[in-house]
Amino acid sequence: MSEPLRGVIVSHAAVAQALLTAVAAITGVNDALVPVSNDGCDSGALTERLTRAIDARPAVLFVDLPGGSCLTSSVRLARGRTDVAVVTGVNLAMLLDFVFHRDLAPADAARRAAEAGSRAIRTPAA
């Protein structure tokens, strides 16, 4: 069996750490995700943080916004690689799905996560 995917949550401020804590609290899985904050980083420093977080393993980068420094550094890092994929708009629902489907190829895991995250966005009647 190939190495399970690592999920790297890339966010502003402490959003990544908070999401990781929530995933662990809900699932008990605490070895699937790594948080990275862009605090105090230019693009070079953020790329270094991401490289350390990926740790040369196949990975999906879960980015908070579909633009900005978290996205630009993540896409630059994933460009031309098949072992790293990027998803934007990270939410708790997509991470909960991801930690139980880490045996997929990065691009497939990214697509699955995006679908799971999208399904969680609703406007239920009160």
Added chain:
Amino acid sequence: MSIALYRVDDRLIHGQVVVGWGKPLNARFIVLVDDSVRSSDQEQELYRMGVPPDIEVVFASTAEARQRLSEWERDPRTGILVFGDIDTLAALAANGHGVSRVNVGGLHHRPGRSERLRYVYLSDGEAVKLKALAAQGVEVTAQDVPTTRPVPLEDFT
């Protein structure tokens, strides 16, 4: 309305620029001045992704920006001009070229720089360049988002 914000920020277009400043200023266009981004379609697409479709994004080299600065200043819409380093600022402001005020919004740690503010790290050489611009009449302040107090140049150099 012209250019409402000239900003030095090594992250270039990102949330603080688009949302933090863009919303209260009602910015309708953003000019990104960077020679390497100007020459890369992939990089331009990355930066464009972070901007709502109703805001125009213009990519310019430093030389192009010097040529078009007066055109953007005459634009009836409100604009933001962002660049990533002090050398680009100095090139734009050279010879009284129309930059009268500059917002230092984010220059982060690199070898040779020291912390001046939480979001501003400068080398001694960069501090000297900012002071030289101020001596030429450019108003230089540091301010990451509009809700914080602008910090005068003398307080961070």
